[in-house]
Structure formats: structure tokens, C-alpha cells
Amino acid sequence: MQIAIQGVKGAFHEVAARNYFGNNIEILPKLHFSDLAESVKKGECDFGIMAVENTISGTIHANLNLIQEHKLVVCGEEYLRIKQNLVAKKACRIEDLTEVRSHYMAINQSRNFFKQHPNIQLIESVDTALSMKEIAENNLTNVGAIGSLLAAEYYNLDVLAESIETNRKNYTRFLILRRDHIWKKTTSNKASLALILDNHPGSLAEILSIIAAYQIDLSKIESVPLVGEPWHYRFYLDVLFDNKQDYQKMIAEIKNKLDQLDILGEYTSGNQSYSKIHNNGN
Amino acid sequence: MQIAIQGVKGAFHEVAARNYFGNNIEILPKLHFSDLAESVKKGECDFGIMAVENTISGTIHANLNLIQEHKLVVCGEEYLRIKQNLVAKKACRIEDLTEVRSHYMAINQSRNFFKQHPNIQLIESVDTALSMKEIAENNLTNVGAIGSLLAAEYYNLDVLAESIETNRKNYTRFLILRRDHIWKKTTSNKASLALILDNHPGSLAEILSIIAAYQIDLSKIESVPLVGEPWHYRFYLDVLFDNKQDYQKMIAEIKNKLDQLDILGEYTSGNQSYSKIHNNGN
Incomplete structure (x- = not known):
């Protein structure tokens, strides 16, 4: 079963997809939400999974509009507690880091933690998992990233600090999307x-x-x-x-x-x- | 009169502030929305101006929460049509650019334009005007930025392409904020x-x-x-x-x-x- 997600492998969308569908799935990464909607629309995947709201940042109206305009069918939902983790190349210590890269939201959710580390520069990137990928591929030893444990595992990075988000009640709601109405769960509430x-x-x-x-x-x-x-x-x-x-x-x-x-x-x-x-x- | 804005000088928040208050104001730049709310709360400025919704990206719930939690007073609003412009150092041509930096939202609003320029890498930054400032201060000749004409003027950059946003009906709603209820307009609707x-x-x-x-x-x-x-x-x-x-x-x-x-x-x-x-x- 192919599931289109927003972000690269290891992104929180993948974590949510595995929680919903289990581990017997193939992930189809899409960098932008519009690409994700297109992929579901074209039938390139079996399902898509799309974040639509987060406790801290609110509702992504643009994503609701994408679902409505593409006439996609919402066939489920998944709530995911977002745990941010600081990761880096093996054997790096937090004192070695001069910069940490991640998506704006992940940085924003972890600011309190970095107040204790004023020497670390926080740099925004397009995707949490993509920053980890870059560190791994370019063997960056002074650079950390913030994101999921799943991504840290994929890119073989060490976890320097777990659950660094300021607000522990931070969850994201994901909708499960399908192309057409043929597939129907027997029950709904x-x-x-x-x-x-x-x-x-x-x-x-x-x-x-x-x-x-x-x-x-x-x-x-x-x-x-x-x-x-x-x-x-x-x-x-x-x-x-x-x-x-x-x-x-x-x-x-x-x-x-x-x-x-x-x-x-x-x-x-x-x-x-x-x-x-x-x-x-x- | 001092007005706290989100972003550095030339940010869209400043454009909206000048439209609302006129040009006889002093701008107090704050990089994060939470700093902006704190500034108004502490009485460091006369007014703050804060984006709360945008046609494309929806409502920023976190900002409504900041206003509510800090017990700030909404005393006005300003709608601003967001025009994105591609700018660079004087004498640079679009063919010279290898990368363009801007805030995620500005990049997202201009993707169609950059489809004609696949060689340009789009890099996210914290603030549209900050990217222009960096280009000016570091004399970067292969780097462009996306943002307001006001910022281009401040940082003495050339406008390579005006109004490059995909959707012309893109507006942002800003709220005018004050510390307490003493100040009241005589009329309200x-x-x-x-x-x-x-x-x-x-x-x-x-x-x-x-x-x-x-x-x-x-x-x-x-x-x-x-x-x-x-x-x-x-x-x-x-x-x-x-x-x-x-x-x-x-x-x-x-x-x-x-x-x-x-x-x-x-x-x-x-x-x-x-x-x-x-x-x-x-």
C-alpha cells in the first residue's frame, strides 16, 4: 500500500501514517502540500496523509482548501503528539554544535530549550527530516537538527536531547485522504x-x-x-x-x-x- | 509614536503600519510574534501591529492566543494586499542569480514565477526583509530576495521583477494592538x-x-x-x-x-x- 506524505522519509507525516496504517506501507514523499494533493488526485498512491491543524500554530486553511478543490475524500484522521528531538552525527556533543537546522515550526516549538544554548544558531529549513538527511549526506559535524526519532534512525544520527518541545500538549491532526468515494468504511461517527x-x-x-x-x-x-x-x-x-x-x-x-x-x-x-x-x- | 512590528525594517508589517498610522512613526522591529506581544504588554511601544490571517495561509491561531493571553487591546485593523517582488544588488540580472532567499510564505506565494527559472534555488529564511538586509550587508551578488518594495528601498536593492505572487487576491489582515483600555476611539463598528x-x-x-x-x-x-x-x-x-x-x-x-x-x-x-x-x- 502506497501512502503519500508531506516531507521526506522520517517526517512527522510518516510517523502519523505508520500509527494509522501500521508498518506494512510504502512511503511516497512529497515536498509540498500541493504535490501531495495532486498525487492523491491522480491516483499515484492509495492514500495521502495531510496535516490540517496543530495545537500551537492553528489550522492550515490552505490545506482544507486543497482537499475541497481537489475533491479528495477524507476517510480517516490521526492525532499525533509532536515530540521534537535534537540530533546530530554520532559522537557529536551539544557543545560542538554551532548551528541547528529544522522547519520553522519545530524551531518555534523548541525555543525554550535553546535558551540554555545561546551559542547555537537556529536556521530554518523546508522540512525537519530533510535537515537530518543533509547532515548525514554531507557529514556535517557542527550542525544539529530537530525532528522525529524515526528520521534520526533513518539517517543514522544520535539523539542528543529527547522531547525538547516547550509545550508537551503539542499535537497535530492529520487527515487520511483518498481519491474517490468508492472506498467506504462500514462505520463512521x-x-x-x-x-x-x-x-x-x-x-x-x-x-x-x-x-x-x-x-x-x-x-x-x-x-x-x-x-x-x-x-x-x-x-x-x-x-x-x-x-x-x-x-x-x-x-x-x-x-x-x-x-x-x-x-x-x-x-x-x-x-x-x-x-x-x-x-x-x- | 513608536510602533512595534514583527520582522526587521521594511517587513510587510511596516508597510501595513505606515498605511494605518501614516509616515510620522518610529518602527520597533521584533523578530518573533511573542516578542512583539511582550513589547506591547510592557508598554515599550505605543502600539503593536500583528498579522492574524492571510488569504492563502489562513488564521494564525497562535497570534490570537498571544493577544488573548497578554490581555492586549485590539484598537484597529488594516488589510494589506501582499505584493511580492524579486530584488537583488544593483546591476544584477535574473540570469546571475543562483539562489533566492525569503520567508516560507513569500516563497510559497511566488512558486509559479520561479517555474520559469529552474536554476534558481529557493532558500527559506526567517523574514523577507531580513534576507534583503543580508544581501546588502554581505554584498551578495548571486543571491536574490523576495519581499516588499519598501525593504528594497531601505537596503538599496534593484527590483528585478515586480508583483511576482501567483495569486493577486492575496491579502493579510493586521490587528493594531495596545496595552490597555484607556485609549478608546470614539466610534466603533x-x-x-x-x-x-x-x-x-x-x-x-x-x-x-x-x-x-x-x-x-x-x-x-x-x-x-x-x-x-x-x-x-x-x-x-x-x-x-x-x-x-x-x-x-x-x-x-x-x-x-x-x-x-x-x-x-x-x-x-x-x-x-x-x-x-x-x-x-x-
Whole structure:
């Protein structure tokens, strides 16, 4: 089974993919999210996995838009606690490092740790795992990187400090994406919707009232301005339901009241992985 | 008047600050958003200006959280059309460039342009204007940067290509921040609210119904998970109103139904700058 990820081998996307699908998968690395969406769309892979939100940095609206525009199907989700680790070539000590490279987000999540090491310059890169790859390939002995343990293993680097992120409750939500609707899980208790409202005051409240009337929980709501259409928005909603029939009735009822409704996917919530993060805190 | 911005001199934050306040200001550069929030909090500057959303990349939830946590007051907003420009040392030609440095977002917004120049390597940096500063200070002749015309002028660089961003409808929304509530504009027609709901299904719909009943428009809604509290969210709402008294009645009515309500600020909407962008498209 081929899974397209964002980033090179060892990126957090791969860690999330292995947690979701197990280890019997082949990873197809894509450097940019748009390439990842294209790959799923073209059927180059069986599934794609795409980060859409992070506790610290918020929702990546551009990625929700990529899913909507490419008409990809959301068929699952995975929550991953992001643990950042400082790694370097074997036998390097932290005192030897003059610079540390990583993705902006990884650097940003680890600033407190580096306050104790003011001599180390923090350099941004495109991808956490790519920085490790560069260190390995160019045999850089004064350069460290921040990223996953999986990547450290791939590129044969030593872990100088584990779990250096400032905030331990830092998790990223990944969506599992597929090309078309043919594949369906037998059960689902969550759906991701994209909708455009009939533009009058109170139209959003009306839709949310209908959702609530069916005892359906809203687990996320985002308004994204429609480019080129001032004061007009697309809303991304995630809903959780126990009863699929109630959910379907709700969809039928709100459909007529909307200018546009896209069901991005119906799937089993990643509740389990999410609860694990919050209960263990490790 | 001192204005704290994110980025070095010439950053888009400075362009937005000059559009809002005029040119009779002194710029206080801060490399990170957290430093910017601290600066406003400590009263080191008169105002801060902070990007909170962009058409392409979405809302920066972390920045909304910084405003809420530091109890800063939103006292205005500015929409800026982001025009990216390719610049280099005087007399350099585009054919001479082997690499171009800029912030991830600026690179991402200009990828189509660089497809015609496959020999140029795109390197991420911390800040658009900082890359220009480096080129100027180190006299780099094979390196270009992407950023504002203002920064190009500051660092005495030539503009090789103007407005190279792929999407011309790319704007960023900046909030004007102040330390405390003493300063108040006499009029306001917009408010930014942060609220935590009483956690039962339908509680959000109930709040939005009240808002709609007062004929108050919702121009933005975002749910941000509360770190460490699974399935519990803070909602950020922007509301637009014609009648201040109706707005105040609405606030009084929703307050009792919420676990927490923070009014981040009441201010005059940046409608004008926003409309200008959408009508001229230049």
C-alpha cells in the first residue's frame, strides 16, 4: 500500500501514517502540500496523509482548501503528539554544535530549550527530516537538527536531547485522504463538511441550530474568506454523531438552506489517538 | 509614536503600519510574534501591529492566543494586499542569480514565477526583509530576495521583477494592538471576541442566534482547541454592527450564557482598506 506524505522519509507525516496504517506501507514523499494533493488526485498512491491543524500554530486553511478543490475524500484522521528531538552525527556533543537546522515550526516549538544554548544558531529549513538527511549526506559535524526519532534512525544520527518541545500538549491532526468515494468504511461517527451560506444575518445560527437539534456535536468550525468575494465565506465544520441516520437527516435538512455543501468525508473519529495523547501526556 | 512590528525594517508589517498610522512613526522591529506581544504588554511601544490571517495561509491561531493571553487591546485593523517582488544588488540580472532567499510564505506565494527559472534555488529564511538586509550587508551578488518594495528601498536593492505572487487576491489582515483600555476611539463598528462555551450541544447555535437577533453580522469564527482540555474550545468571533447600543445589549445577553467572555477590542473596521484591495485588484 502506497501512502503519500508531506516531507521526506522520517517526517512527522510518516510517523502519523505508520500509527494509522501500521508498518506494512510504502512511503511516497512529497515536498509540498500541493504535490501531495495532486498525487492523491491522480491516483499515484492509495492514500495521502495531510496535516490540517496543530495545537500551537492553528489550522492550515490552505490545506482544507486543497482537499475541497481537489475533491479528495477524507476517510480517516490521526492525532499525533509532536515530540521534537535534537540530533546530530554520532559522537557529536551539544557543545560542538554551532548551528541547528529544522522547519520553522519545530524551531518555534523548541525555543525554550535553546535558551540554555545561546551559542547555537537556529536556521530554518523546508522540512525537519530533510535537515537530518543533509547532515548525514554531507557529514556535517557542527550542525544539529530537530525532528522525529524515526528520521534520526533513518539517517543514522544520535539523539542528543529527547522531547525538547516547550509545550508537551503539542499535537497535530492529520487527515487520511483518498481519491474517490468508492472506498467506504462500514462505520463512521464523524464528518467534515464545507459549506457556503446563503448570505443573510443569522444563516449560520440557523444551520447550527439544526445540527444541534439532531444532538450532533460540532467539534470544529472555521470561516475562510472566499478569495475575490468580499464578506463571503466558506465554513469548514466537523461534526460528531452517534446515530448515522440522524446525521443523514440533518444533512438533508441543511442542504436546501445552503448555497453549497460539500461533504469532504465521513469517517471514524481519531478519538483514540487523541485521548491517548491527553491522558498519557507523553 | 513608536510602533512595534514583527520582522526587521521594511517587513510587510511596516508597510501595513505606515498605511494605518501614516509616515510620522518610529518602527520597533521584533523578530518573533511573542516578542512583539511582550513589547506591547510592557508598554515599550505605543502600539503593536500583528498579522492574524492571510488569504492563502489562513488564521494564525497562535497570534490570537498571544493577544488573548497578554490581555492586549485590539484598537484597529488594516488589510494589506501582499505584493511580492524579486530584488537583488544593483546591476544584477535574473540570469546571475543562483539562489533566492525569503520567508516560507513569500516563497510559497511566488512558486509559479520561479517555474520559469529552474536554476534558481529557493532558500527559506526567517523574514523577507531580513534576507534583503543580508544581501546588502554581505554584498551578495548571486543571491536574490523576495519581499516588499519598501525593504528594497531601505537596503538599496534593484527590483528585478515586480508583483511576482501567483495569486493577486492575496491579502493579510493586521490587528493594531495596545496595552490597555484607556485609549478608546470614539466610534466603533466591529468587535473581536474570545469566548468559551458552556459545554452542551447547541450552545454555539444559541449564542449565534442571539447575535443574529440583534442584526449583528458575524465576519469571522474560529474554534481553537484549549490545550490540555480535550473537546473543549475557545471560539474567536468578529462581529460587525451599525448600532453600538444593540451590540452592548447583545454582549450583556450572551455573557450569562458563557463560561468565559473576553472582549479583545472594539474598533473601526478596516473595511476601506479591504474594499480597495478587492476593487482595484492591484
